[in-house]
Amino acid sequence: MQLETRASFGWGPTSAPYAPCDQGLVVHYDGSDQGLAGKSHQACRQYWKNTRKFHMNSRGWADIAYAFAVCPHGIVMEGRGWQRQQAAQPGGNSTWTSVTFMSGPSEAPTRAQINAFKQLRAWLRGKGLGAGIRGHRDFISTSCPGEKLYALVKNGGLAGASGKGSTTVKEDPLIGLKKGDKGEAVKALQKLIDYAGRGKELGEVDGDYGPKTAEALRLVRKDMGSEAKPGYGDEVTGWAYAQLMAAVARRQGGK
Structure with a gap:
């Protein structure tokens, strides 16, 4: 699993309090198509930053709503992270862990995106996460996570092995930096x-x-x-x- 932590975005520790969030994963998506699959990964990083700004500045929340995201390029991005109170699915914010797919209503998840979700799930299962997988609409009346993703929730398409077991934590670009570097x-x-x-x-x-x-x-x-x-x-x-x-x-x- 390739994971970009909060540190790789220049974010400090979340102020969200501890919560078990161990029942399983809740799948989300964006309300509009993003077109990120056809762009560079840098666009996904910018999307994640913009989402956090919107949630904090427009919604007034303490941090980005989600625990994690998976992008079309197969990279997992940390939001609030594991075992932190969510702001994503009312009724399950302290008991379930949210994962948003960086996609919209008419966009099908990429194979890399699905594999990233499975890798994230396997990693969190090793930390004590339960086996459940639900959609946002299972908690409140909403179209989220859309018909394509919700079908995968219901038919088991998001469960099972991804074929990749190793984890690369993408905070490592900071390790190895030295005097004279830029960027x-x-x-x-x-x-x-x-x-x-x-x-x-x-x-x-x-x-x-x-x-x-x-x-x-x-x-x-x-x-x-x-x-x-x-x-x-x-x-x-x-x-x-x-x-x-x-x-x-x-x-x-x-x-």
Whole structure:
């Protein structure tokens, strides 16, 4: 399974509280066709960001409504994540986990999309998720998730093995970043450093892994008890990433 976590979008930990959400998966879709299957994956990433903005700014919700999404290119995207209170299916927001397909009423899910859903389900089953699969309309009166997806819910087409068992967590583009790198992944790193409390030292979130970013990361590591000698912020090692995420969790949790 290829998973893009919240961190890969530059989002901090969700403020949604814990909830079991262990009865199974609830399938959703968008109210209009998206045409994402014919676009690059970057369009899917932008769609996910826009959805979160809409839910928070227009709906007034604490975060994006869904726990996860699956895109037509076969990539899983994290929303609120596993075992967090949903805002997706009234009556089941604390007991079921929501997954939205990035598609609309006349769009059939791609094979890659269905496989991504199955891989996500298998992964979550390993964490204690129940076997149930329902549609949004099973909770309230709505057309969601559309006739094509709901038929797969009812006939078992979304259950079973996908043929791929390994998991690639797409937060790893941050691991291995080093001084001199540029781009969106660096922006995500910088946002996390800001969330960790070192925004003043970091300065602008500009996608340029320069001296200020390196020093701010070094200070985050120092905050977490690392010896943090000069140069300890010049590369995002696995240990540096773990310390950064722990610092974000501590800061965002108010500890």
